[in-house]
Amino acid sequence: MNEYIGKDLESMSFAKNYSKWLVEFCEPYLGSTVAEIGAGTGNLTELFSRHPDIEKLIAFEPSEKMSDILQKKMALDKHVKAVNNTLMDEKDSYINCFESILYINVLEHIENDRNEAATIYECLKSKGYVCIFVPALSFLYSEFDRSIGHYRRYHKPQLVDLFQSQGFNIINVKYVDMPGIIPWYIAFVLLKKGLNKNNTSVYDKIAIPIIRIIENIITPPVGKNLLLIAQKP
Template sequence: MPTVTGDSRLQSDVLEELSDARAYRHWLADLARPYLGDDPVEVGSGTGDYAAEWAPSVTKFTATEADESRYKALAARFATDETVDTRELHLPDPDADGHHTAAIAYNVLEHIPDHVGALRGMGALVRPGAAVIIIVPAFPSAMSRFDRAIGHERRYTRKSLHDAMTAAGLDVEEVRYLNPIGLLNWYVSVKGLGMTPRNGALLRLYDRTFVPIARFLDRHARSPFGQSVFGVARVPAVAHVPRPRVS
């Protein structure tokens, strides 16, 4: 994978510490479900929580991880699951044959300095016309000490994610903000007070009380801001041909 930055141990700890956010995870998993097809691949599966959400909906699921220690745990988790294949994946993948029906990366792209190269590498994993599905943290102004410690190279706007997808040669289908309540909470708790997201009573309260509200709002209106940016783009079914210049 193009160089991934950040404290690997901290990244693993945070993935484990947010396991109580079940309603939030179900919501984000459901956003990708319409685009998966029958043979998707996830880039940067971490502990495999999203893979476990998606696997029952598909014929075959490929969960991948670039970090060696997380990959070992991922492989052990799905060792007896006949639907889920696991592999250690670094982009660009020299063996990519473009057979997958979708590629998903949730909270991965922000760790990669060459995010356009990573998106291009994801596109090489899937069939023409298939979807590349992305979630990334939103708004540069929300960058905190925690973001930097965990290896976030950037936070995104709708425009910056759209531009990165376009630069990677993908056809953008949708880019929108998610979870405005979460962004306000982030400004106060993580950026303002320097808190680290973790399991506990506050997270469970937020997950049970505020996430259903945020999900309801997302179904009925598009927010002008949010904690994350959700994007869907497709690999062109036909290669783009530059238009001739008109003299």
Template sequence: MELDQDYFWDLHEGDFWHKNKDRVLMKFIDGKEVLDVAAGTGSFSIKLAKEGKNVTYIDYSKKYYEIAKKRGKTLPITFLCTDITKHEFKKKFDCVVLSAFLEHVKDDSELLNKIHNILKPGGKIVLLTSAYQWLYSNFDKNVGHYRRYNKSELQGQMQKAGFKVNVLKYWDVIGLPVLIVSRFFG
């Protein structure tokens, strides 16, 4: 089934979960130079640019890249269509945003090390990922998740990559009952 190119954009812009997620993530964004990883159709990159950030968008999907580039063409966004783990960045960033992507990466340690190395001194990562490994289900497999994280596992991975963890908390526990049903009956 081929989806209209506006489907994901409209979903992101009109959906309560996405709007709330973006609002929460924005609270943690610091600095001027921001890298938005696995940025999809560019909705969050565009919000960042409209807030005065110099944004570098990166996604390996050519389709999403084309949509994002078209929508953000008048904003201060550098668009990259490539695999972040293979790209050699020419600059460092104040902040790297990694939203709903780490769980899709087979070698999460490699990615976290890469991000740590492209941050300026004092820079930070703003990370949102799937929680509760015990909820890992067919849904996760079908959407390309390799894992889910609990707080101690994620903190350990972050520290191993050289990060100092300032804030680590669960978010969107309202959706937990749906995940539980999916895990055991889905």
């Protein structure tokens, strides 16, 4: 996984509605023992740690800088453990361990995603779930994606094949945030901008609540992101 600095990614700390929406996607599948991969500075870790089903949450973060912040932020939460490493490097300690594993805006940072999918399978308990949320649509790949270490943006068949080939059963897979496609293409592909707290905050406050309601009722045929839920038999 790339050692990203996190300045642009941490703009997402201002996206409160977006973060709650991501947690909502994963909630039905969490269980009591959960791994969050690429936890960053813990913006989502804080939200997941409050879920009543979770008894133990292992938050993996390979960036030393981010992991230090994560550990300080979650120091008083005794059922959260921060690990300054990747799941791949720590897998021997976590075989058949987790009821769910969360990869939220992380898998695109991993060059060999097929090996990572195999590691996920090994570390899940039988009947355990993996929740994947990734950027979608290759034509939206931008200089911003490259600069923060994205190896790819996914399409639905590509993501499904990645997990089915490892033996997973696909529970749900869908595109998310259809209205975000055009703004992203203009801002990041054409104008070559980066994330900042102002444009992130505006989109989060105005657009996300509306998109969340609509897409919870009607699944869009395409979207800026992809969600996949898969289960180990």
